[in-house]
Amino acid sequence: MIDDLERAIEAMLFASDEPLDSRQVAGRLGDEMTPGEVRAIIVRIAERHDGSGIELVERGGHWHFQTPADLAHLLRRERDDPRKLSRAAAEVLAIVAYHEPVSRAEIEAIRGVQTSKGTLDVLMEAEWIAPAGRREVPGRPLIYKTTDAFLQHFGLTSRKDLPGIEDLRAAGLLDPVDLAFEEAIGELDLVKDGEEA
Amino acid sequence: MIDDLERAIEAMLFASDEPLDSRQVAGRLGDEMTPGEVRAIIVRIAERHDGSGIELVERGGHWHFQTPADLAHLLRRERDDPRKLSRAAAEVLAIVAYHEPVSRAEIEAIRGVQTSKGTLDVLMEAEWIAPAGRREVPGRPLIYKTTDAFLQHFGLTSRKDLPGIEDLRAAGLLDPVDLAFEEAIGELDLVKDGEEA
Amino acid sequence: MEELPLEFELAPTAAAEREDALQLSFDSWEGPLDLLLTLARNQKVDLRQISILQLVEQYLGFIAEMRAKLEVAADYLVMAAWLAYLKSALLLPKDPLEEPSPDELALRLQLRLQRLAAMREAAARLLARDRVGRDVFLRAKPEGLHDVKLRRWDATLYDLLSAYGQVKLRTEPVVHMVSRRPVVTLDAALHHLERLIGIKLDWAELADFLPSDYQGPLRRSAIASSFVAALELARQGRVDLKQEGAFEPLYLKAAQMGQQPA
Numbered sequence: 001m002i003d004d005l006e007r008a009i010e011a012m013l014f015a016s017d018e019p020l021d022s023r024q025v026a027g028r029l030g031d032e033m034t035p036g037e038v039r040a041i042i043v044r045i046a047e048r049h050d051g052s053g054i055e056l057v058e059r060g061g062h063w064h065f066q067t068p069a070d071l072a073h074l075l076r077r078e079r080d081d082p083r084k085l086s087r088a089a090a091e092v093l094a095i096v097a098y099h100e101p102v103s104r105a106e107i108e109a110i111r112g113v114q115t116s117k118g119t120l121d122v123l124m125e126a127e128w129i130a131p132a133g134r135r136e137v138p139g140r141p142l143i144y145k146t147t148d149a150f151l152q153h154f155g156l157t158s159r160k161d162l163p164g165i166e167d168l169r170a171a172g173l174l175d176p177v178d179l180a181f182e183e184a185i186g187e188l189d190l191v192k193d194g195e196e197a
Numbered sequence: 198m199i200d201d202l203e204r205a206i207e208a209m210l211f212a213s214d215e216p217l218d219s220r221q222v223a224g225r226l227g228d229e230m231t232p233g234e235v236r237a238i239i240v241r242i243a244e245r246h247d248g249s250g251i252e253l254v255e256r257g258g259h260w261h262f263q264t265p266a267d268l269a270h271l272l273r274r275e276r277d278d279p280r281k282l283s284r285a286a287a288e289v290l291a292i293v294a295y296h297e298p299v300s301r302a303e304i305e306a307i308r309g310v311q312t313s314k315g316t317l318d319v320l321m322e323a324e325w326i327a328p329a330g331r332r333e334v335p336g337r338p339l340i341y342k343t344t345d346a347f348l349q350h351f352g353l354t355s356r357k358d359l360p361g362i363e364d365l366r367a368a369g370l371l372d373p374v375d376l377a378f379e380e381a382i383g384e385l386d387l388v389k390d391g392e393e394a
Numbered sequence: 395m396e397e398l399p400l401e402f403e404l405a406p407t408a409a410a411e412r413e414d415a416l417q418l419s420f421d422s423w424e425g426p427l428d429l430l431l432t433l434a435r436n437q438k439v440d441l442r443q444i445s446i447l448q449l450v451e452q453y454l455g456f457i458a459e460m461r462a463k464l465e466v467a468a469d470y471l472v473m474a475a476w477l478a479y480l481k482s483a484l485l486l487p488k489d490p491l492e493e494p495s496p497d498e499l500a501l502r503l504q505l506r507l508q509r510l511a512a513m514r515e516a517a518a519r520l521l522a523r524d525r526v527g528r529d530v531f532l533r534a535k536p537e538g539l540h541d542v543k544l545r546r547w548d549a550t551l552y553d554l555l556s557a558y559g560q561v562k563l564r565t566e567p568v569v570h571m572v573s574r575r576p577v578v579t580l581d582a583a584l585h586h587l588e589r590l591i592g593i594k595l596d597w598a599e600l601a602d603f604l605p606s607d608y609q610g611p612l613r614r615s616a617i618a619s620s621f622v623a624a625l626e627l628a629r630q631g632r633v634d635l636k637q638e639g640a641f642e643p644l645y646l647k648a649a650q651m652g653q654q655p656a
Contacts, residue, residue: 209539211533211536212536212537212538212539213536213538213539214536214538214539217539225539261532262532262533263526263530263531263532264530264531265530266524266529266530269524269528269529269530272531273528273529282521284517287517287518287520287521288510288513288514288517290517290520291513291514291516291517291520292513294516294520295513295516307506307509307510307513308510308513309506309510349526350525350526350527351520351523351525352523352524352525352526352529352530353523359516359520360516360519360520360523361515361516361519362516365512365516368512370508370509370512371512374502374505374506374509377505377509378498378501378502378505381501381505382498382501
């Protein structure tokens, strides 16, 4: 059976928004006890919680409840958050892969549009590209290359595995998107016609 | 000696800034235990703290630590009444709690006056009520219900704990006026028939 | 009538508010039922025993008194009118054919008052519970549980190659090939109609003016542009148009000189 005084002090330390010392606790109890007496009770409370999932600790004479350090890992949970690479980022990544090492200005020249810093950041965060020194031209721009993680993710043994332009053309990857789309639609129509026949 | 699992669950509930249900706790433990098993341990933790200055309570299936109500006088320092409710808001809250789910028109039918938009807003801002879909009647009005935060704030384990709800239901005072009216009229008619016979 | 099944104890604060209710704490009231409830309670009787007639009289008296002092809300006046009707109905001999009867109206009112009283009581009991932040307290600064999201970017080799294909395509010089579509322009149709309108003297169908070798999409285009051309010529007063009804064939012939177009 826990006595009322001990309960009261425990509740006070629990609900307080900052650590309390025994003098403050005694004050809130109406100064009927000396800080020394209060401290004895606080130590008793701390001992009662010893070995549980809650601990009462003293820091510079002030007491507060906390979760034991060895359980801190339970309070953090890491979760995968997969995200699809944006079209712009895929283009930049491809340009780096085909033209490396390449500076941001060169990437923009090839893409024909401005490339935001964020796009390169995303690719670096994914660890697919990395800075590879500076180009020895005026302004000494940073240049980028792909990484081993890049090869691994895309199942390539080396950069030489990347298909050449002619391969891309043959695969239809150099066709305008809307044309390719219309062809796909055409095929669908054929299928439909076939079903109706 | 408290086992590691019990320590871990205790630490989680103690560290969390919002009440947790046993499913959430099981999820954080890596889904190696069923929510039922977790719940049994939580109940054990709650029992261990029983009669101390900290209690572990269940509100709408979610658990949190709080100070016991009988120590309120020691902990209440400034007289800052949390969220003083207007009479109108208190009535609307009670109507939603005892009749949920309930539409604004149904609230107004009970109160006999229009409910200003602000009254519902105040209760939604406090997160005590929330929209709960629409009633499938002409006009598809929004319907409202109380939240777990409502149960937590008012110290209710579940809606069954609402003061006097069983008595009110038994007395028919939660039935719509129309229904009560039909019944009362029916009884009157019976009495009349009896007199005539 | 039966006894009220439940005894509703009033919370002390509610009782205190009630004492001066009929006097002037008007703005603390929400509306007519609210007021009625207050009046009902002042009679110190069970709601089901209330004399509706007395209630009505008190309420009407109150409204009359208030009207001079305050801007009385519209819903109060509606309620006053309803109660005045109820009062007269209660005083006059009963008309058995009248529907609903004053008794029924009174019963309905009593049922509503009971239900509102029950909710008033429930609200008071709810607010009196041990509330978080007033009676019970939570940890002020819990450590909190954190979900750390590890962002993982996803793309396939196909995404990569098709992206590169699009870059190449965008930056290559582009040659546009516009295929000819079979159309008859408005100018061509105007020219054609102008020529033929002089030849055909009597009413002739628009379709008769089209060359017979126009087939398929070309013919559809020709009909459309000839129709617009015919409207244009009619506007200029150079042809007359005639049609029996909607979707009937459209006839045209050269306008007679000196006449206004039809």
